[in-house]
Amino acid sequence: MGAAARIASKDLKLRIRDRSAFIIGIFAPLALAFIFNVVFGGAFSADLELEYGLVDLDGGDVAQAFDEILTEIESDGLFTLSRFDSPAEAEAAIEADEIAAFFLLEEGLSDAVIEGENADLSVVGDIDAQTSTQIAASIAEQFGAGVSSTQLAVITAFALIDGPPPEESAAWGQEAAARGASYSLVDVSAETRQLDGTTYFAAGMAVFFLFFTVQFGVVGLLEEERDGTLARLLAAPISRTSIVGGKALLSFALGVISMTVLVVATQLLMGADWGPPAGVFLLIVTGVLSAVAIMGLVASVARTPDGAGNLGAIIAVTLGLLGGVFFPVGQGDDFLSKLSYLTPHAWFMRGLGDLSGGAEWTAAIPAAAAIMVFALVFGVTAWVLLKRRLNR
């Protein structure tokens, strides 16, 4: 064990002197997380703020009712409503990005509804604010459904009793519309088990570059092989376990150091919120182990250090992309999200998500256990292959 530690500490000094480990392990993830946060920060965390307009050319009872409903929803804070005198003014407000859409009540709307004729309520929206426009349309449709219901009740009664509807049938319609309240949407707000934008980019970049950082350790074995120093190490009274262990230990140390620095730095500089330290530490340790295991396997099958670097890069990029470190992969339960969980990256991000929103550190255990499966399977294979390589 002493020899392993000595090999690791010698290599660590080498890596610190050569700045590439610092660039890959700390500078690159920090710089990219910072840039991504600036570029996407607004998009990720923005609550949708809806601003609508209302143009009432009708002024009748139905229009009045619609106005009241909108005012009521506005007071719930769902959107802000501005009133305009003409469609042209409202259109100008859309062009100026002041509102996303407006409701247009044409002249004669109320009369048409009361006489049981077709009437039309228009929603005009900014073509680049389709979601906002469709939400406006949903609100209008909800109102339209109530109005139509009144008309429909009259017609249904008419059709059923095969004759002219009794005078009071209009009142039935209103009664039916009033019963619309006898269902309710029970709002059970869910907890958030998803990272905020800043933490997402910080964590994503950290784990992405982790797989490059740990390469400096295990691939060092191939460099010693190329430079001929490995033969000398093997000739020395050092066990093969110590040699492989020393390189793996360096990988592990570099990984843990860079991850810890990144956690602290992003927390202080960017306001990232990683969650309870014990849980984060657990994920970091298992995450680094899995990275060392996978890159160890890469080193064991590559012929040259360059080959290992290239193959490692391909694997790190593929796993990272699939694991959702750049953007979330898959929605719901689809094939892509299942595929995503074949990477330690996805479990790492999921574990951090489980920790967010005020959870206990133990919330990270399931994800950490999943990451350990990768670490064990690939780690044992890599260990066996690397030692066999030294025996050749």
Next chain:
Amino acid sequence: MRKILAIAGSNVRRMLREKSNIFFVFIFPLALILLIGAQFGGDFDPGVGVWVAEDGVIAASILEELEADDSIELTRFESEDELTSAVERGNVQAGVFLPAGMDDAARSGVVIDVGFITRPDGFGPQLQSVVGSAVSRVMTLFYDAQVTTEKTESSFDDALDVALQQAESAPGLTVTTSALGEALFPATLGRFDLGASSQLVLFVFLTALAGSAALILSRQLGVSRRMLSTPTSTNVIVGGEGAGRWAVAMVQGLYIIVVTFILFRVNWGDPLGAALILVTFSAVGAGAGVLMGAIFKNDQQASGIGVVLSLGLAALGGCMFPIELFSPTMQQVAHLTPHAWALDGFAELVRRDGTVLDILPELGVLTAYAAVLLLIASWRLRVVLTRD
């Protein structure tokens, strides 16, 4: 000129001989375009999950209404827990729980509790209004039938049948939606169109910067110095190194254009315009690559910085997130990157059917970038080659 071509040719051969380059230059960009297309596929509708405890007329009608709503992407979940957890993890933005016994409850006038969960951030309240309106449209029919039943003493099912029939033809207050303005993302835009030009720009630059490692290696091994000892000027060496990077970038760019056109039917607009953007942008990448190769001594450092620069500039330049959605200040910052100009050019060609004349400003800016970078690179390389 022959020397420039010889240096360029050896650079291209060196790059193609490395198998991992084949992956990053030819396979990875396409995989990414495919993945992004699958993930974001043209529209960004918020996802809503629904779980149905018991099949019934009301449940089926509500599902139908929700499915018909274009503003949301509906997914059905098999269990309550799965849906809750999907909402909590942000896989879907909101969840709707349709309880058992809704049909009976409606018949007997009992209040139905439709469960709705959403996350505290994001689209929650707005989605609630979308779901609420779908539920209310369905329930309206039922209450109509109910009131009619009570008043006319006919059976509920008859009344419901009549109401359902009448609902299709009945007059009513209909809502029409229209859009105003010039679409940022017109409906005709294929699901891969936007992603493809962004990825082209990102990867051409990435590959060009990654090429700097080869130049550093040439310097480390003394190849460049030996070239300089022959009657070859630094301008020729820079020209050759630049031409090599440029050729690789062009090959990659043309490959992405052709393959995405054939496989995904990506529309690239006017071919001459697209080709000119690629030519000038590749030159920018080549200039940056040679400059990096001249500045750095260690190829591992250079590739680390190269990744940061190429991903960072791509993010700032709008390759990962549409520049139109940036804040006004960020849009100005974005236009400090050559990426934003190249993307503007492609957008002009594709979205507004532009021609070469329409993209002259973009081509001009890209040419200026390339010229300045190559000049600085040439000067730096002369300094380092004559010094070491």
